[in-house]
Amino acid sequence: MVSRGVRPTDLPGARENEYVDGIFAGDRHRLMLSDPWSPFNDPEVILRHAEEAGIDKTIIFPIENPTYQKANEEIARIVERYPGKFIGLAKHDPGAEAGKIERLLTREVRELGLKGLKLHKPPTREMLDVVADLKIPVLFHPPKVADFHMIASAYPQITFIMAHLGSFSSQNWSEHLAAIDVAKRCPNVYLETSSVILWRYLEMAAREIPEKLIFGSDGPDGDSRVEIHKVRLMKLPKDLKRKVLGGTVQRLVPA
Numbered sequence: 001m002v003s004r005g006v007r008p009t010d011l012p013g014a015r016e017n018e019y020v021d022g023i024f025a026g027d028r029h030r031l032m033l034s035d036p037w038s039p040f041n042d043p044e045v046i047l048r049h050a051e052e053a054g055i056d057k058t059i060i061f062p063i064e065n066p067t068y069q070k071a072n073e074e075i076a077r078i079v080e081r082y083p084g085k086f087i088g089l090a091k092h093d094p095g096a097e098a099g100k101i102e103r104l105l106t107r108e109v110r111e112l113g114l115k116g117l118k119l120h121k122p123p124t125r126e127m128l129d130v131v132a133d134l135k136i137p138v139l140f141h142p143p144k145v146a147d148f149h150m151i152a153s154a155y156p157q158i159t160f161i162m163a164h165l166g167s168f169s170s171q172n173w174s175e176h177l178a179a180i181d182v183a184k185r186c187p188n189v190y191l192e193t194s195s196v197i198l199w200r201y202l203e204m205a206a207r208e209i210p211e212k213l214i215f216g217s218d219g220p221d222g223d224s225r226v227e228i229h230k231v232r233l234m235k236l237p238k239d240l241k242r243k244v245l246g247g248t249v250q251r252l253v254p255a
Contacts, residue, residue, distance in 0.1 A: 003241050008077060010091050011033075014089070018069075019189050023134065023216045026209065027214075028032075028061055029227070031102075032147055033088050038178050039094070041079055043081070043082060043085075043086070043103070044200055045059075046058050046219070047049065047082070047085060048223050049219055049223070050085075050224065052224075052225055053225045053228050054228070055207075055224060057085060057087055057255065058085060058086050058087070059087045059088070059089060059115075059139075059253065060075055060078060060079070060085070060086050060087075060088055060089070061075060061088065061089035061090065061091050061118040061139075062074070062075060062090075063118070065091075065121070066096060067093060067096055067097055068091050068092050068093065068097065068104075068151070068235050069104055070092065070128070070156070071090065071091070071093075071110070071229040072088075072090045072104075072114060073112065075088040075089070075090070075114065076108070076112035076114060076248045077220065078089055078112060079113065079114075087115050087253060087255055088111070088112075088113070088114045088115065088254075089114055089115060089116045089117060089118045089139060090104075090105055090108045090116070090118070090240075091115050091117065091118045092104065092117070092127065092154075093107060093121065094121055094122070094123050094124040094126070094127050095121070097205070098126065099123065099126070101124075101126055101127050101152070102126065102129075102130045103136065105117065105127075105130050105131070106130060106134065109134050110134075115136060115137075115253050115254065115255075116129055116136045116137045116138065116139060116253055117136060117137075117138050117139070118139045119138060119140045119141070119176050120140075120141050121143075122142065122143065122147050122151065123138070123140075123151065128151070128154075128158065131155075131158055132157050132158050137158070137159040137160070137161060137252050138158060138159070138160050138161065138255055139161045139163060139192070140160055140161065140162060141162075141164060141168065142162065142166070144175065145162070145166045145167075145178040145179050145182060146178070146205075147162065148162055148166070148179075148182060149178075149182045149212075150180065150185070152189045152250055153186060154186050154189070155188075156186070157188070158188060159190070159252050160186075160188055160189050160190070161189075161190045161192050161214060161252065162179055162182070162183070162189060162190065162191050162192065162216075163189075163192045163216070164191060164192065164194060164195050164196060164216075164218075165179050165180075165201060165202065165205060166178060166179025166180075166190050166191070166197045167179070167190075167196075169196075169197050170196055170198040170201070171196040171230060173198055176191045176196070176198065176201035176204075176205075179191055179199070179205075180201070180204060180205050180208060180209065183209050183212045184209055184212075186207070186223040189212070190212050190213070190214055190215045190235075190248065190252065191205055191209070191212055191213055191214065192215075192216040193205075193213060193214065193215050193227070193230070193231065194216030194217050194218035194219075194222055195216075195218040200228070202234070203234060204235045205254065206236060206240075206244070208239040210236060210243065210244060211240070211243060211248065212248075213243075213244045213248075214229065214244065214245045214248055214249045214252075215227070215231050215245045215249075228245070231244055231245060231254075
């Protein structure tokens with residue numbers, strides 16, 4: 001999602017196996033998540049940016065494909081190709097792949113080794129039931145925070161990570177407030193920091209629920225070096241900074 005960048009499927013010849021990244025970051029032990037719109041993400045570019053930012057591992061996942069079986073398989077191949085560098089998440093369309101998600105996601109987690117699910121659309125009960133059975137986390141960029149609250153309340157056994165503090169590029173500041181409120185009230189909801197423009201809401205989350213905050217970059221088009229500096233500017237105590245920059249998400253998304 002880079003400055004409202006072009007989605008892969010908007011481009012001529014977009015392929016099903018295009019992918020984007022999230023990042024485990026920082027100072028050789030920290031973790032970051034991200035979620036850009038980028039049609040040509042190259043693992044080597046991601047790794048170079050990660051090295052410059054002090055990032056150890058990167059979460060990668062497909063984005064904007066008609067269906068996701070082949071794309072998820074490519075993610076698994078990239079994880080295998082770069083041992084210790086990437087952690088893969090699956091993605092599925094709850095409408096276009098209805099009736100197939102249990103079979104596909106079970107294979108992707110149990111056989112291909114993917115560690116969670118990335119969503120942009122609100123999930124169906126079919127999707128959430130299999131996620132709960134597999135005991136994997138969900139990284140979700142909800143259309144609106146109210147959708148997130150209902151889903152997280154209905155499935156307290158699932159860990160949800162809400163991207164962009166609830167509003168990409170701070171398009172609606174009130175959604176940031178709603179996201180912080182949901183994370184306070186729901187033990188299973190965490191907030192990710194990337195592409196938040198209105199700094200005061202990141203500071204608010206860091207003050208009020210630092211244990212629920214997870215560093216994100218929106219990279220590689222969102223610059224991980226810049227995003228990690230935003231977290232450092234919060235001047236959190238060392239133990240909380242470790243959690244924001246890696247400890248929490250390493251617990252939620254084990255390698």
